[in-house]
Amino acid sequence: MDRISALRNVEEALAALEAGETDLASAEERVCAILRTYATDYDGALTAWRASGDPAVEGLVVLAASEREARERVAALVDETDVRVSVSRLA
Structure with a gap:
């Protein structure tokens, strides 16, 4: 879409x-x-990434071009430094 x-x-x-x-x-x-x-279904260079770990980040989803960028985006959203992300399967 x-x-x-x-x-x-x-x-x-x-x-x-x-x-x-x-x-x-x-x-x-x-x-x-x-x-x-x-x-x-994002049609571009970005991928959906789901965060996990600390309750403050658990389940957050961001669009990013790489795993590193996804971690940085999640960390910036919740002011948290220890963030794990994986490619998200939202459907």
Whole structure:
């Protein structure tokens, strides 16, 4: 899924919420599914990486070009230095 398609799908979810065709929880689920699909099917030089280890990082997913870059991105997000990452299978 490319960025434009993801944005279009999020816009449709918001429009459905505004029109009363869905509730907030359903809209949130839809948007989360869109983001998960975007990260999983990302068509570019980046890969989805899932962090593990310390509870502060457990399960965080970032897009990065390498394992080292993924560790750095996770560490910067949670101000943690000891971070392990692996290629994520989100689906």
